[in-house]
Amino acid sequence: MKRRIASIMAAAIMATSALAANVSTANAAYKPISITSVSSTVNLAKFDDGLLIDHVVYYPKDMTTSNKKYPVVVWGNGTFATWRSYTELLSKIAEGGYIVVANTDRYCGTGVTESASVDFIIKEGKDSNSMFYNKVDAEHVGAGGHSQGGMSAVNASRQNTAIDCVFDVQGCQFQSEASQLKVPTFFVTATQDDIVSSSWVKNSYNACNTSCVYASVKNGKHLDPCDNHAPAVFAEYAVKWFDAFLKNDKNAKAAFLKGGKLSKDSRWVDYASKNF
16 A cells, blocks of 8 residues: 555656646636537536646536636546546536536646646636636635545645635545645545555544544445546535535535434445534
């Protein structure tokens, strides 16, 4: 286990300096290179930032005709993966009324590129040339990610004060990183994950000093959040988590309290919470 985590971190560190130099100077991409329909309610806009890392944005189709602003979720990919591995999960979050910003970074553990995704979409929301002009609720931003992307979400929240909560799926962050979290965090794991074990994730939960929840998907495996596996249960609770802290939905928050829906859901085991 420690060798696997060390390998993931080594890959991330090797890529960090080059990525940081590029994302820090990124300009807003006013026009997407393509817009495609993902479902009856969600579109996908692809941007070419002209850098090493490009952004994609899942958004509700009704955004284009609505006068309201939408809360934001940024996403970090697992090692070797890109946003293409998580289309079902991310589109389900967008269906819940969110602008979801992902990117092409395959080694994102430091959180640099996920934090840059926050800056990217906030800048878009302020630019009159952007399709997201006056559509971005910059006061309500969540971060999520899978595996190394879960680590990214944790670290991005430490770097970017715009992030209000974290949905950490099978994240390989270290306890020292988790101990510095300052926003509500849901530590998600799976009982049959042989890459990032439940015990590794539970250690992060134990180290966390802010409001947090821990639970494990029964019989779940490491790739289950990805397309063509079993992302539905992750998507369901991702939307609830973001609803709780980005929309101030009291019913959604109640699902994570002791005795709430999550703790009684037979698809999950080993529920724990603290500082709620």
